[in-house]
Amino acid sequence: MSAIIVSGLVSGALYALIASGLSLVWGALGVFNFAHGVLLMAGAYVAWWLSSPDGLGLGLPVAILATLVFLIAAGAILFFLLVRPWVGKPNAELAVIMTTIAGSIFTQNLVLEVFGGRYKTIDQVVSGTIWIGGTAIAAQNLLCIVLAPVLLVGMWILLTRTRTGLAIRAVAENQDVAQLFGIGVQRIYLVTFAASAVLAGLAGILLGGLFNISPDMGTDPLLRAFVVVVFGGLGSLPGTIVGAYSVGMIEAFASYYIGIYWTPVVLFLVLIAVLVIRPTGLFGRAS
Amino acid sequence: MNGRAPNWPHIGLALVVIGALIAAPQILTGGVAQNLAILSILYAVVASNWDLTLGYAGIFNFAHVAFFGIGSYVAAISTLQFGVPVWWDLALAVVVVMVVSGVVSSLALRLRGIYVALVTFAVTQLCVALINSQKDITGGPVGLIGVPDLQIGSLAFGSDARAYFYAAEILLLASTIGLRLLVSSNFGLSLVALRDNESYAVSRGMPARRQRVLAMIASSIPTSLAGCLYAHYLIVASPDVFSFSLTTLLLTMVLVGGAGTIYGPIVAAFVLTVGTEKLSGLGNVRYMVVAVLIVLTLRFLPGGLWSLGRVRWPASPAAAPASAASFDLKERPE
Numbered sequence: 001m002s003a004i005i006v007s008g009l010v011s012g013a014l015y016a017l018i019a020s021g022l023s024l025v026w027g028a029l030g031v032f033n034f035a036h037g038v039l040l041m042a043g044a045y046v047a048w049w050l051s052s053p054d055g056l057g058l059g060l061p062v063a064i065l066a067t068l069v070f071l072i073a074a075g076a077i078l079f080f081l082l083v084r085p086w087v088g089k090p091n092a093e094l095a096v097i098m099t100t101i102a103g104s105i106f107t108q109n110l111v112l113e114v115f116g117g118r119y120k121t122i123d124q125v126v127s128g129t130i131w132i133g134g135t136a137i138a139a140q141n142l143l144c145i146v147l148a149p150v151l152l153v154g155m156w157i158l159l160t161r162t163r164t165g166l167a168i169r170a171v172a173e174n175q176d177v178a179q180l181f182g183i184g185v186q187r188i189y190l191v192t193f194a195a196s197a198v199l200a201g202l203a204g205i206l207l208g209g210l211f212n213i214s215p216d217m218g219t220d221p222l223l224r225a226f227v228v229v230v231f232g233g234l235g236s237l238p239g240t241i242v243g244a245y246s247v248g249m250i251e252a253f254a255s256y257y258i259g260i261y262w263t264p265v266v267l268f269l270v271l272i273a274v275l276v277i278r279p280t281g282l283f284g285r286a287s
Numbered sequence: 288m289n290g291r292a293p294n295w296p297h298i299g300l301a302l303v304v305i306g307a308l309i310a311a312p313q314i315l316t317g318g319v320a321q322n323l324a325i326l327s328i329l330y331a332v333v334a335s336n337w338d339l340t341l342g343y344a345g346i347f348n349f350a351h352v353a354f355f356g357i358g359s360y361v362a363a364i365s366t367l368q369f370g371v372p373v374w375w376d377l378a379l380a381v382v383v384v385m386v387v388s389g390v391v392s393s394l395a396l397r398l399r400g401i402y403v404a405l406v407t408f409a410v411t412q413l414c415v416a417l418i419n420s421q422k423d424i425t426g427g428p429v430g431l432i433g434v435p436d437l438q439i440g441s442l443a444f445g446s447d448a449r450a451y452f453y454a455a456e457i458l459l460l461a462s463t464i465g466l467r468l469l470v471s472s473n474f475g476l477s478l479v480a481l482r483d484n485e486s487y488a489v490s491r492g493m494p495a496r497r498q499r500v501l502a503m504i505a506s507s508i509p510t511s512l513a514g515c516l517y518a519h520y521l522i523v524a525s526p527d528v529f530s531f532s533l534t535t536l537l538l539t540m541v542l543v544g545g546a547g548t549i550y551g552p553i554v555a556a557f558v559l560t561v562g563t564e565k566l567s568g569l570g571n572v573r574y575m576v577v578a579v580l581i582v583l584t585l586r587f588l589p590g591g592l593w594s595l596g597r598v599r600w601p602a603s604p605a606a607a608p609a610s611a612a613s614f615d616l617k618e619r620p621e
Contacts, residue, residue, distance in 0.1 A: 032401050085586055093401060094347065095589070098542050099582050101535055106578035109571040219531065223412055230405045264416030268409050272394065275406055279398045 002135040004252045010141045010210075011224075012248025013148030017203040018221050019228040019240045020152060021196030027172040027235035028192040031083060031092060035100040036200055036225065037218025038107045039074060043201025044208035044217065045111055046070050048122045060123050064205060068198060075197030076190055078103060087189070108215045119212035122205060140209045147206070151199065152241060158195075159237065168192060172235065227271050232281050239283025308460060312452035321448055323564055325520060328455040331556035332462050332513040334540035335549050336506040342546035343470055344502045345482030347404035350391055352537060353411040354384050354507040356528035358514020360418070363431040363524035368424055373437050377515045384511035385504050392503035396496050415529045430525030434518045444519070451520045458516065459553070462509035466549050469505060478502055479547075539577070543584045545591025555592055 018040060025033050049055035051063035058066070082099040086092045126139040137145075159165035170178040171188045179185050207217065224247060232243025250270060254263040274282065315324050337351040361380035365371035371379060395406045418425040425431065436445035437454065444450035469475050480488040481495050489495050518524045527533065540559055545551025559577070566573035588594060 026401070032404070082582065089589075091589075093404075094341075094542075094546075095585050097404065098538065099585055101538070102578040102581040105535065106575045109574045109578075112571050226405050226408060230402060230409070234401065259420075261416075261420035261422075265413065265420055268413040268416065271409055272406070272413075275398060275402070276394060279402070281402075 002133070004256050005249075006135065006137055006141060006145070008249035008252030009145045009245070010248070011251055012245035013144045014203050014207060014221065015224050015228050015248055016152060016241050016244035017148050017199050017206075019225040019232075019244050020155065020237060021199040022225055023229050023232075023234055023237065023240040024155075024168075024199075025192055025196050026229070028168055029083065029087060029189055031087065031096040033078075033083075033100050033196070034097055034222070035078060035082065035103040035107070036196070037222030038104040039071065039078070039197045039200040039218070040204035040207070040221060041111065041213070041215060041218040042074055042107060043067055043071055043197075043204035044122060044213045045115060045120075046201075047205045048120050048208060048213060049115070051123060052120070054120075060125060064125075067201060067205065071197045071201035072194040074201075075194040078197070079190055079193040083193070084186075084189070104218075111215045115215075117215070119214050120208075121212055122208035124209040125206070140206070144206050144210075147202075151202065152237075155195070155199075156237060164188075164191060227267060230281055231271060231274055233283040234281065236281075236283040239281060242282060308456045312449040312456070315452075316449070319564075321452060323561055325448070325452055325455050327557045327560040328452075328459050329513045329517050329520075330537065330540060330560055331553040332455075332459050332509050334537050334544065334552035334556045335463060335466060336510045337537060338541050338544075338546060338549055338552045339466055339470065339478075339506040340499075340502050341541055342548065342552075343475060343482070344478040344499055346392075346396070346499055346503065347401065348392070348395075348407050348503065349404050349534065350388070350395070350407035350410045351506070351510060352534045353391075353407075353414050353529060354388055354510040355514040355517070356411075356414060356526075357384050357387055358511030359518035359524045359528050360425065360431075360514075361511070362515040362518040363434045364424060366435050367431055367433065373435055373519070377512060380511045380515045381508055384507045384514075388503050388507035389500060392500045393496070396499050396503075411529050411534070415526050418526050418529075426524075428526055430523050430527075432523050434522045434524060436522075437516075437519050445522070448520075451516065455513075455516055455520075458509060458512055463549065463553065465509070470549065474498065474501070539581055543581060543591055545593030548591065548593040551591045551593030558592070 018036065021039075022033060022036050025031065025036075047060075047063050047067040050058050050066050051060045056063075078100075082103045083096055086095045086099065089095070124140040126143050128139045129136050130139055130142055131137075132142075157165075159169060167178065167183045167188050168191065170181070170183055171185055175185055178188075203221070204213075204218070207213075207221070211217070228243040228247050229240055230243075231247060232239030232241070247267065250267055251263055254266045258266065311324065312321075315321050333351070333355050337348070340346045340348040340351065358380045361383050362376045365376040365379050366373060391407065391410050395403050395410070398406060419427055421427075436443045437450070438444065439450075442450060444454070470478075477488065477493050477498050480491075481493055481498060485495060514528070517528070536559065540555040541552045543559070544553070544555025563573055563577060566576060569576065584591065
């Protein structure tokens with residue numbers, strides 16, 4: 001039982017990191033980033049390349065710091081190349097879905113060309129097993145469980161207590177008025193993309209320590225993140241977090257009690273049920 | 288579509304098209320070319336029908352690929368597991384897919400904008416999950432192999448692939464004529480009106496959800512038949528038909544070809560299917576090339592490939608509302 005809960009908490013934590021970035025970007029720009037899964041993958045690969053003896057062998061701490069810098073740059077590049085030209089244009093939603101899909105195809109195949117198709121593993125950030133109340137938890141899992149809420153609380157503080165956060169929320173609320181008040185809307189977009197890339201990349205590094213890394217490692221988490229944001233309501237950080245942990249728990253319990261093949265079926269049925277009852281998700285606002 | 292005076296250029300064009308349709312299977316008999324042509328035609332059917340819901344009706348429908356996939360699975364499962372005779376499975380597939388698309392769209396269209404995209408996307412994933420969970424019936428991740436050939440009298444289509452070529456052509460021709468009639472009918476105009484200014488269209492008495500659900504059902508019919516032909520022709524039904532990469536390929540055909548044109552996605556289906564095959568020497572790099580082309584097209588040619596033709600031959604009035612509306616909503620007064 002406690003093992004199921006731990007596994008639900010780990011997935012919930014990772015989903016929360018991934019989905020909150022998607023939700024943040026949606027809130028500020030009103031576009032949906034299908035390349036979010038690729039940011040996760042890119043974070044994992046860069047961290048692997050910098051840290052692994054087969055790559056540069058700099059060791060994990062240096063690698064993670066350098067990866068954060070890379071992710072900020074990657075988020076910015078993504079924004080400038082694939083999002084900015086379409087923001088504010090008619091049909092921006094559909095066009096950006098398509099450009100970010102194209103961006104992820106490009107990056108996945110680039111990674112495949114550069115690093116090859118063989119699975120790789122990142123060293124775990126922490127190793128070993130910790131016993132809590134009679135349950136053995138792998139230290140990496142515990143790190144996910146602890147780190148995700150810390151990061152999310154950090155983001156919450158950033159959004160509610162800082163001027164930049166206020167500006168992000170102002171842009172999300174009403175872009176024109178925000179601009180009238182002297183907020184650099186483009187800068188806010190950039191900050192939002194960079195923050196969301198960092199969250200995705202960190203999730204990638206954590207995932208890379210739990211599973212193998214491969215060019216398509218971002219696809220499944222992205223699909224789960226879709227479910228999460230629909231479940232919780234796009235653009236709502238609390239909703240996204242509640243959604244992420246609910247999805248993680250449903251998955252953990254469903255795969256234990258009714259089997260791994262039925263889990264996605266249950267998940268999607270629950271999702272469709274939620275939408276029929278509450279079309280904007282549990283916490284979403286009507287658009 | 289006024290149907291008064293005979294429009295000689297159009298009749299001439301129609302004769303050329305029919306001639307080409309009759310001649311092509313006799314000319315393209317080499318294995319590779321024939322295969323590419325048949326696949327292009329089937330993709331053209333799927334992409335152009337997707338254009339009805341995505342381009343004309345403006346529904347963020349990502350379940351279209353699922354209709355194609357369900358069509359192919361109904362053909363495979365009904366013939367292999369339940370011994371349904373060939374041809375009857377096509378009828379069954381159409382009925383099943385119409386029901387699925389009706390149910391999915393009436394649920395999904397309770398939502399708005401991006402949520403429609405996410406839920407319809409989830410439906411496609413649900414199909415994959417169901418297929419993987421019902422291994423005994425669906426063959427699981429491997430798929431079902433040995434879908435029987437279509438047959439007329441003693442002619443098994445598999446013994447002469449030209450038969451599949453003609454069958455696919457007939458489907459494409461019927462589907463395209465149907466789509467063009469549909470989009471220029473009052474029904475088609477109501478879809479465009481709902482897309483361009485929903486509140487106004489509704490205030491003038493158009494039932495938004497009903498029209499859109501009907502559009503989804505209409506577009507699913509040829510799509511399911513294309514799925515059946517796909518399964519019979521390739522003799523397999525595999526979960527790949529629901530894959531993200533096929534979704535992307537077909538979506539690219541719609542958007543790069545030109546959303547809201549019907550013909551654009553058909554042209555793009557041929558260009559992209561043949562193009563990626565010609566680039567196969569590049570290995571994975573070809574997908575990178577295609578990705579760059581997608582972004583460049585959306586950036587510099589937002590009306591798609593089909594809009595290239597429009598620059599030189601100005602649109603006829605009947606075609607104008609559809610093409611203009613797709614990407615130039617900005618100037619319209621609220």
